[in-house]
Amino acid sequence: MTFPAIGKLAPAFTLQNQAGENVSLKDFKGKKNVVIYFYPKASTPGCTTQACGIRDTKTELANLDTVVLGISPDNPKKLQKFIDKYDLNFDLLADEDHAVAEKYGVWGLKKFMGREFMGILRTSFFVDKNGCLRYIMSKVNTKTHDQEVIAYIKEHF
Template structure:
C-alpha cells in the first residue's frame, strides 16, 4: 500500500469549513476554545456508520458535560445527511466533505484493506482537538462498534 499522511498527537488540527446537513457552513475554528471530537465515517445510513453515529448520539450528553463537542464528517451529500439525521434522531452536526479534501488533510482517506482487498476509501478515524486547535488523540482504522466506549475511556468521560 502506498504511504499516506497520518497525523499524530501534538500536530495542529487542519482547519476546515464544510456544509452541515442543513446547508450551514461549519468551521473547526468556530470551536476554538473548546475540545472537539471529529470523526470520519464512510457513508450515512449504512449499518456500521449508523451504529457509530447512534453511539455518539447516546453518549453525547456525557461528552458535552465533559466539555467535548462532536462533529461527524463523511463524503455524503447534504440531502443524505439530512435524512440520516432525521431518521436516527442525531443531535450533533454531520458535515459533507464531497471532494474528500478534509479527509485527505487528516489522513482519513486513502488505501485500506476491506475483505482482503486493497481499496481506496474513507478510513474510519477519530481525532480529538484541544481548545488551542492541537490534536490530543489521533485514532485510525477504528471499529464502528465499541469505539465510543473506548474513546470515553481514553478521554476519562
C-alpha cells in the same frame, strides 16, 4: 497518506453540515474539545452503529466540554436523511471532494469483499480547546467507539 502530527494544530477546515450551514474547526477554539470522526457512508450498518453510540452519549460528552463532528463524503441532503432516520443530535459534515479527509490522511485504498477502491479509512481525531491535535484513534470499533472516546477524554483531557 500520513496523519497530521500530534501536538500540532489540527488541520483547519470549513464544511457544510446537514442543514447546509458552514461549520469550521476554529468555531470551537477556546470553547470545546472536538472529536472529529471520519466514517465511510451514512446509513450503512457500521456507520449507523457508530453514530447512534455518539447520539446516546451526547450529554456525557457535553459534560466533558466535548463536541463530536462526523465527516463523510456524503452530501448535506443525505446527511440530513441520516440524522432524521436515526434521530442523531450532532453535526455531520459533508466532505464530498474528500479534501479534508486527505488533509487528515484518511482517504486511502480500502478492500471489501475482494474489491479495492479509494475511500474513507474510519479514524477519529481528538482536538483540545486550543485546537491542538492530541490523539488519533485509528483502530475504531463501531460498537464501542463512543465508550472509548469518553474513556480517553476522561483520562487525558
